[in-house]
Amino acid sequence: MPSTRSIEVLATAADLFHAAAEEFVRAARTAIGAQGRFTAALSGGSTPKRLYSLLASNYADFVWNRVFLFFGDERHVPPTDADSNYRMVNESLLTKIAIPAENVFRVPAENPDAAAAAEDYESRLRRFFELRSGDPSGDRPGEFPRFDLILLGMGPDGHTASLFPDSPALDEQSRLVVANWVAKFNTHRITFSFPVLNRAAEVMFLASGADKAEMLHQVLETKPTPPLPSQRVQPSDGKLLWVLDEAAAAKLTR
Ligand code: 6PG
DSSP: OOOEEEEEEESSHHHHHHHHHHHHHHHHHHHHHHHSOEEEEEOOSSTTHHHHHHHHHHOTTSOGGGEEEEESEEESSOTTSTTOHHHHHHHHTGGGSOOOGGGBOOOOTTSSOHHHHHHHHHHHHHHHTTOOOOOTTSSSOOOOOOOSEEEEOOOTTSOBTTBOTTOGGGGOOSOSEEEEEEGGGTEEEEEEOHHHHTTOSEEEEEEOSGGGHHHHHHHHHOOOSSOOGGGGOOOTTSEEEEEEETTTTTTSOO
């Protein structure tokens, strides 16, 4: 599948989340039709919460038992913490749909050792996708998962997942999941690496609101050196879709 990038601009935030929900379900139906299951990695932050609520309210009777949900990144906090991406998804979606608990793979971020939590999550991914690990010498790199869909957001500094500018995980090429030290937050985040993001069949970015407009212009229309983290999401064999509302797209030259 040739890599494509498309930008969809909706009039309002409500329209954006409806379009995103339809795209999620379209991708799910296609994957389930083709391979009997749909694998998706969810994003955190505030933007996708309305998408998750809409999926719960408008698609409650979907075949959730064929859907397998992962997290593209997580804050280094327990699942009960107000900052937990898992908690946000659990409250807005998981508790409202009939998805089997064994179909939801959360990051074990309650582990005080962030690196161990990342390793644990990586081994869960390798087991689920039946992936060969790389050999210790590094001569033979391990295999990477191919998610049917990865949801992403973009931060005001151009970060995505928890791949922040000037952070160590930007250069990770063999691990699937790493603990990334984020100096400005003085904490670790647990995040997918770029190789995982760029092997997805589809990546869908959601960005809503005027506070995203300047950075969206930079990410989608400029070529800084080094590139911004959100610019480094280029699926090698998949679809890249940006779903925006008018306010977020206000500074794009169209
Ligand atoms: C997180 C996210 C992060 C998020 C952006 C945008 O854990 O915070 O995964 O990458 O998508 O920071 O956040 P907002 O949607 O809150 O603007």
